[in-house]
Amino acid sequence: MNNPKIPRPRNAERERRALRDKKRAKIIAVCILTAAILAVWGLIVFFWITLVDPTHPAETEAPLPETTAAPVETTSPADRETETVWLAAEDIHRGSLILVSTLLSRAYVFPENDADLLSLYGNKNGNYRISSSALMLHKDAAAAFGEMADACYTETGMRDYQITQAYRTKEEQTEIYDSYLEIYGAEEGARLAAAPGYSEHHSGYAVDLNVFTREGVSYSLGSASEVDPAYGWIYEHAADYGFVVRYPADKTAVTGITNEPWHFRYVGRGHAAYMTENDLTLEEYIALLYKYPQDGEHLHFTAGGVDYEVFSLAATGEKTAAEIPVGADYTVSGDNDDGFIVTIYKNAK
Ligand SMILES: [Zn+2]
Numbered sequence: 001m002n003n004p005k006i007p008r009p010r011n012a013e014r015e016r017r018a019l020r021d022k023k024r025a026k027i028i029a030v031c032i033l034t035a036a037i038l039a040v041w042g043l044i045v046f047f048w049i050t051l052v053d054p055t056h057p058a059e060t061e062a063p064l065p066e067t068t069a070a071p072v073e074t075t076s077p078a079d080r081e082t083e084t085v086w087l088a089a090e091d092i093h094r095g096s097l098i099l100v101s102t103l104l105s106r107a108y109v110f111p112e113n114d115a116d117l118l119s120l121y122g123n124k125n126g127n128y129r130i131s132s133s134a135l136m137l138h139k140d141a142a143a144a145f146g147e148m149a150d151a152c153y154t155e156t157g158m159r160d161y162q163i164t165q166a167y168r169t170k171e172e173q174t175e176i177y178d179s180y181l182e183i184y185g186a187e188e189g190a191r192l193a194a195a196p197g198y199s200e201h202h203s204g205y206a207v208d209l210n211v212f213t214r215e216g217v218s219y220s221l222g223s224a225s226e227v228d229p230a231y232g233w234i235y236e237h238a239a240d241y242g243f244v245v246r247y248p249a250d251k252t253a254v255t256g257i258t259n260e261p262w263h264f265r266y267v268g269r270g271h272a273a274y275m276t277e278n279d280l281t282l283e284e285y286i287a288l289l290y291k292y293p294q295d296g297e298h299l300h301f302t303a304g305g306v307d308y309e310v311f312s313l314a315a316t317g318e319k320t321a322a323e324i325p326v327g328a329d330y331t332v333s334g335d336n337d338d339g340f341i342v343t344i345y346k347n348a349k
Pocket of ligand 1: 165201206207208262263264
C-alpha cells in the first residue's frame, strides 16, 4: 500500500522555529523584568511620599477608604449650635455688672438717652418708701427692689425701708463732693465722697437705704436691727433679689470706699447670689469672670432654682461677636472698661 508520505520538516525550518522561540522568551523576560523594576520603583516612591516625606501629607494623596459605617455624632457642649450676636462698643458702659470705681479709675460714662431710668414716685408699690419724689432708678433695679419689699412685708409685716439716694447726675455728685471737701477738708472729704463721675449712683443701679417708721422715726440701716430684728431682713435676702452690700467693712482695700452698710447695688439675681455666697465684691467678681473667657471654660452655678452660665469677652473695636447658644435666654452687660459679660440662664432640672 502506498501511504501518503508526511513531509518531514527540514533542518533549516526547525532552526528558525527554535530561534523564534528563543526571541519570544527573551522579550517576555525583558517585559517581566521591566514590570518588576517599575513595580519596585513605584513602591519605593509610594513609601517615600506617604511615610518619609513630611512636606507631603499622606492623607492628601492616599484615596479615602470606602466605608459603610455611619459617621460618629459629636454632641459635646463645645459643639453646640450658636449664633453670633454683635455687641456695640458703647454698650461696654451699660448693664447691671458695670464697675464704677475711683480706685480703678473707672468713671461712669453717661449714656446719651436715659430711657432705662424710672421715676420711683408714682411707679413704686406701697411696701417701701422714698425720701424724695425726684428719685430715679434703673427700671431693672426698681422692679427687683419692689419685689424684695413685697417679700419683706409678706414675711415680717414691716415696710419701713426707705430709699434716700438712687440715681445721681454728675452735677449732683459735684455738689456733694464739694460740700464734703468743705466740711472734712481735701483729704478726708475725697476719701468719704466719690469724685464726680466716679460715684456708683451715676449708674442708676445703686440705692442708699434707711429705716423710716410709720411714727416718723428714722434709723440708719446699719444699726436699725438693734431696734427691731426685722430691720436686718434685707441683709439675709438682698442677694435673692439681685442686690449686694457694695462696700463691706472688710473690703475697703478692694473697693476704695469705707464701710457703707446702707449702700446696696443691683447686679442681677444669679450674680448677687454667687458674690454673696463667695464673699466677693464687684471688683473681685469681675476679675474672676475674666478667667472665664468666651473661648474657654465658662463659670457654671445654680442659684434660686436657675442654672447660670457666665463668660467674659474682650471688646474688639466697634463691634464684638458674642457666640450665644441658639434659643438660649441670656443677658449681656458691659464691664465699663473694655469688655462684656454674657449670662445664659435656664430653669434648673
Ligand atoms: Zn450710696
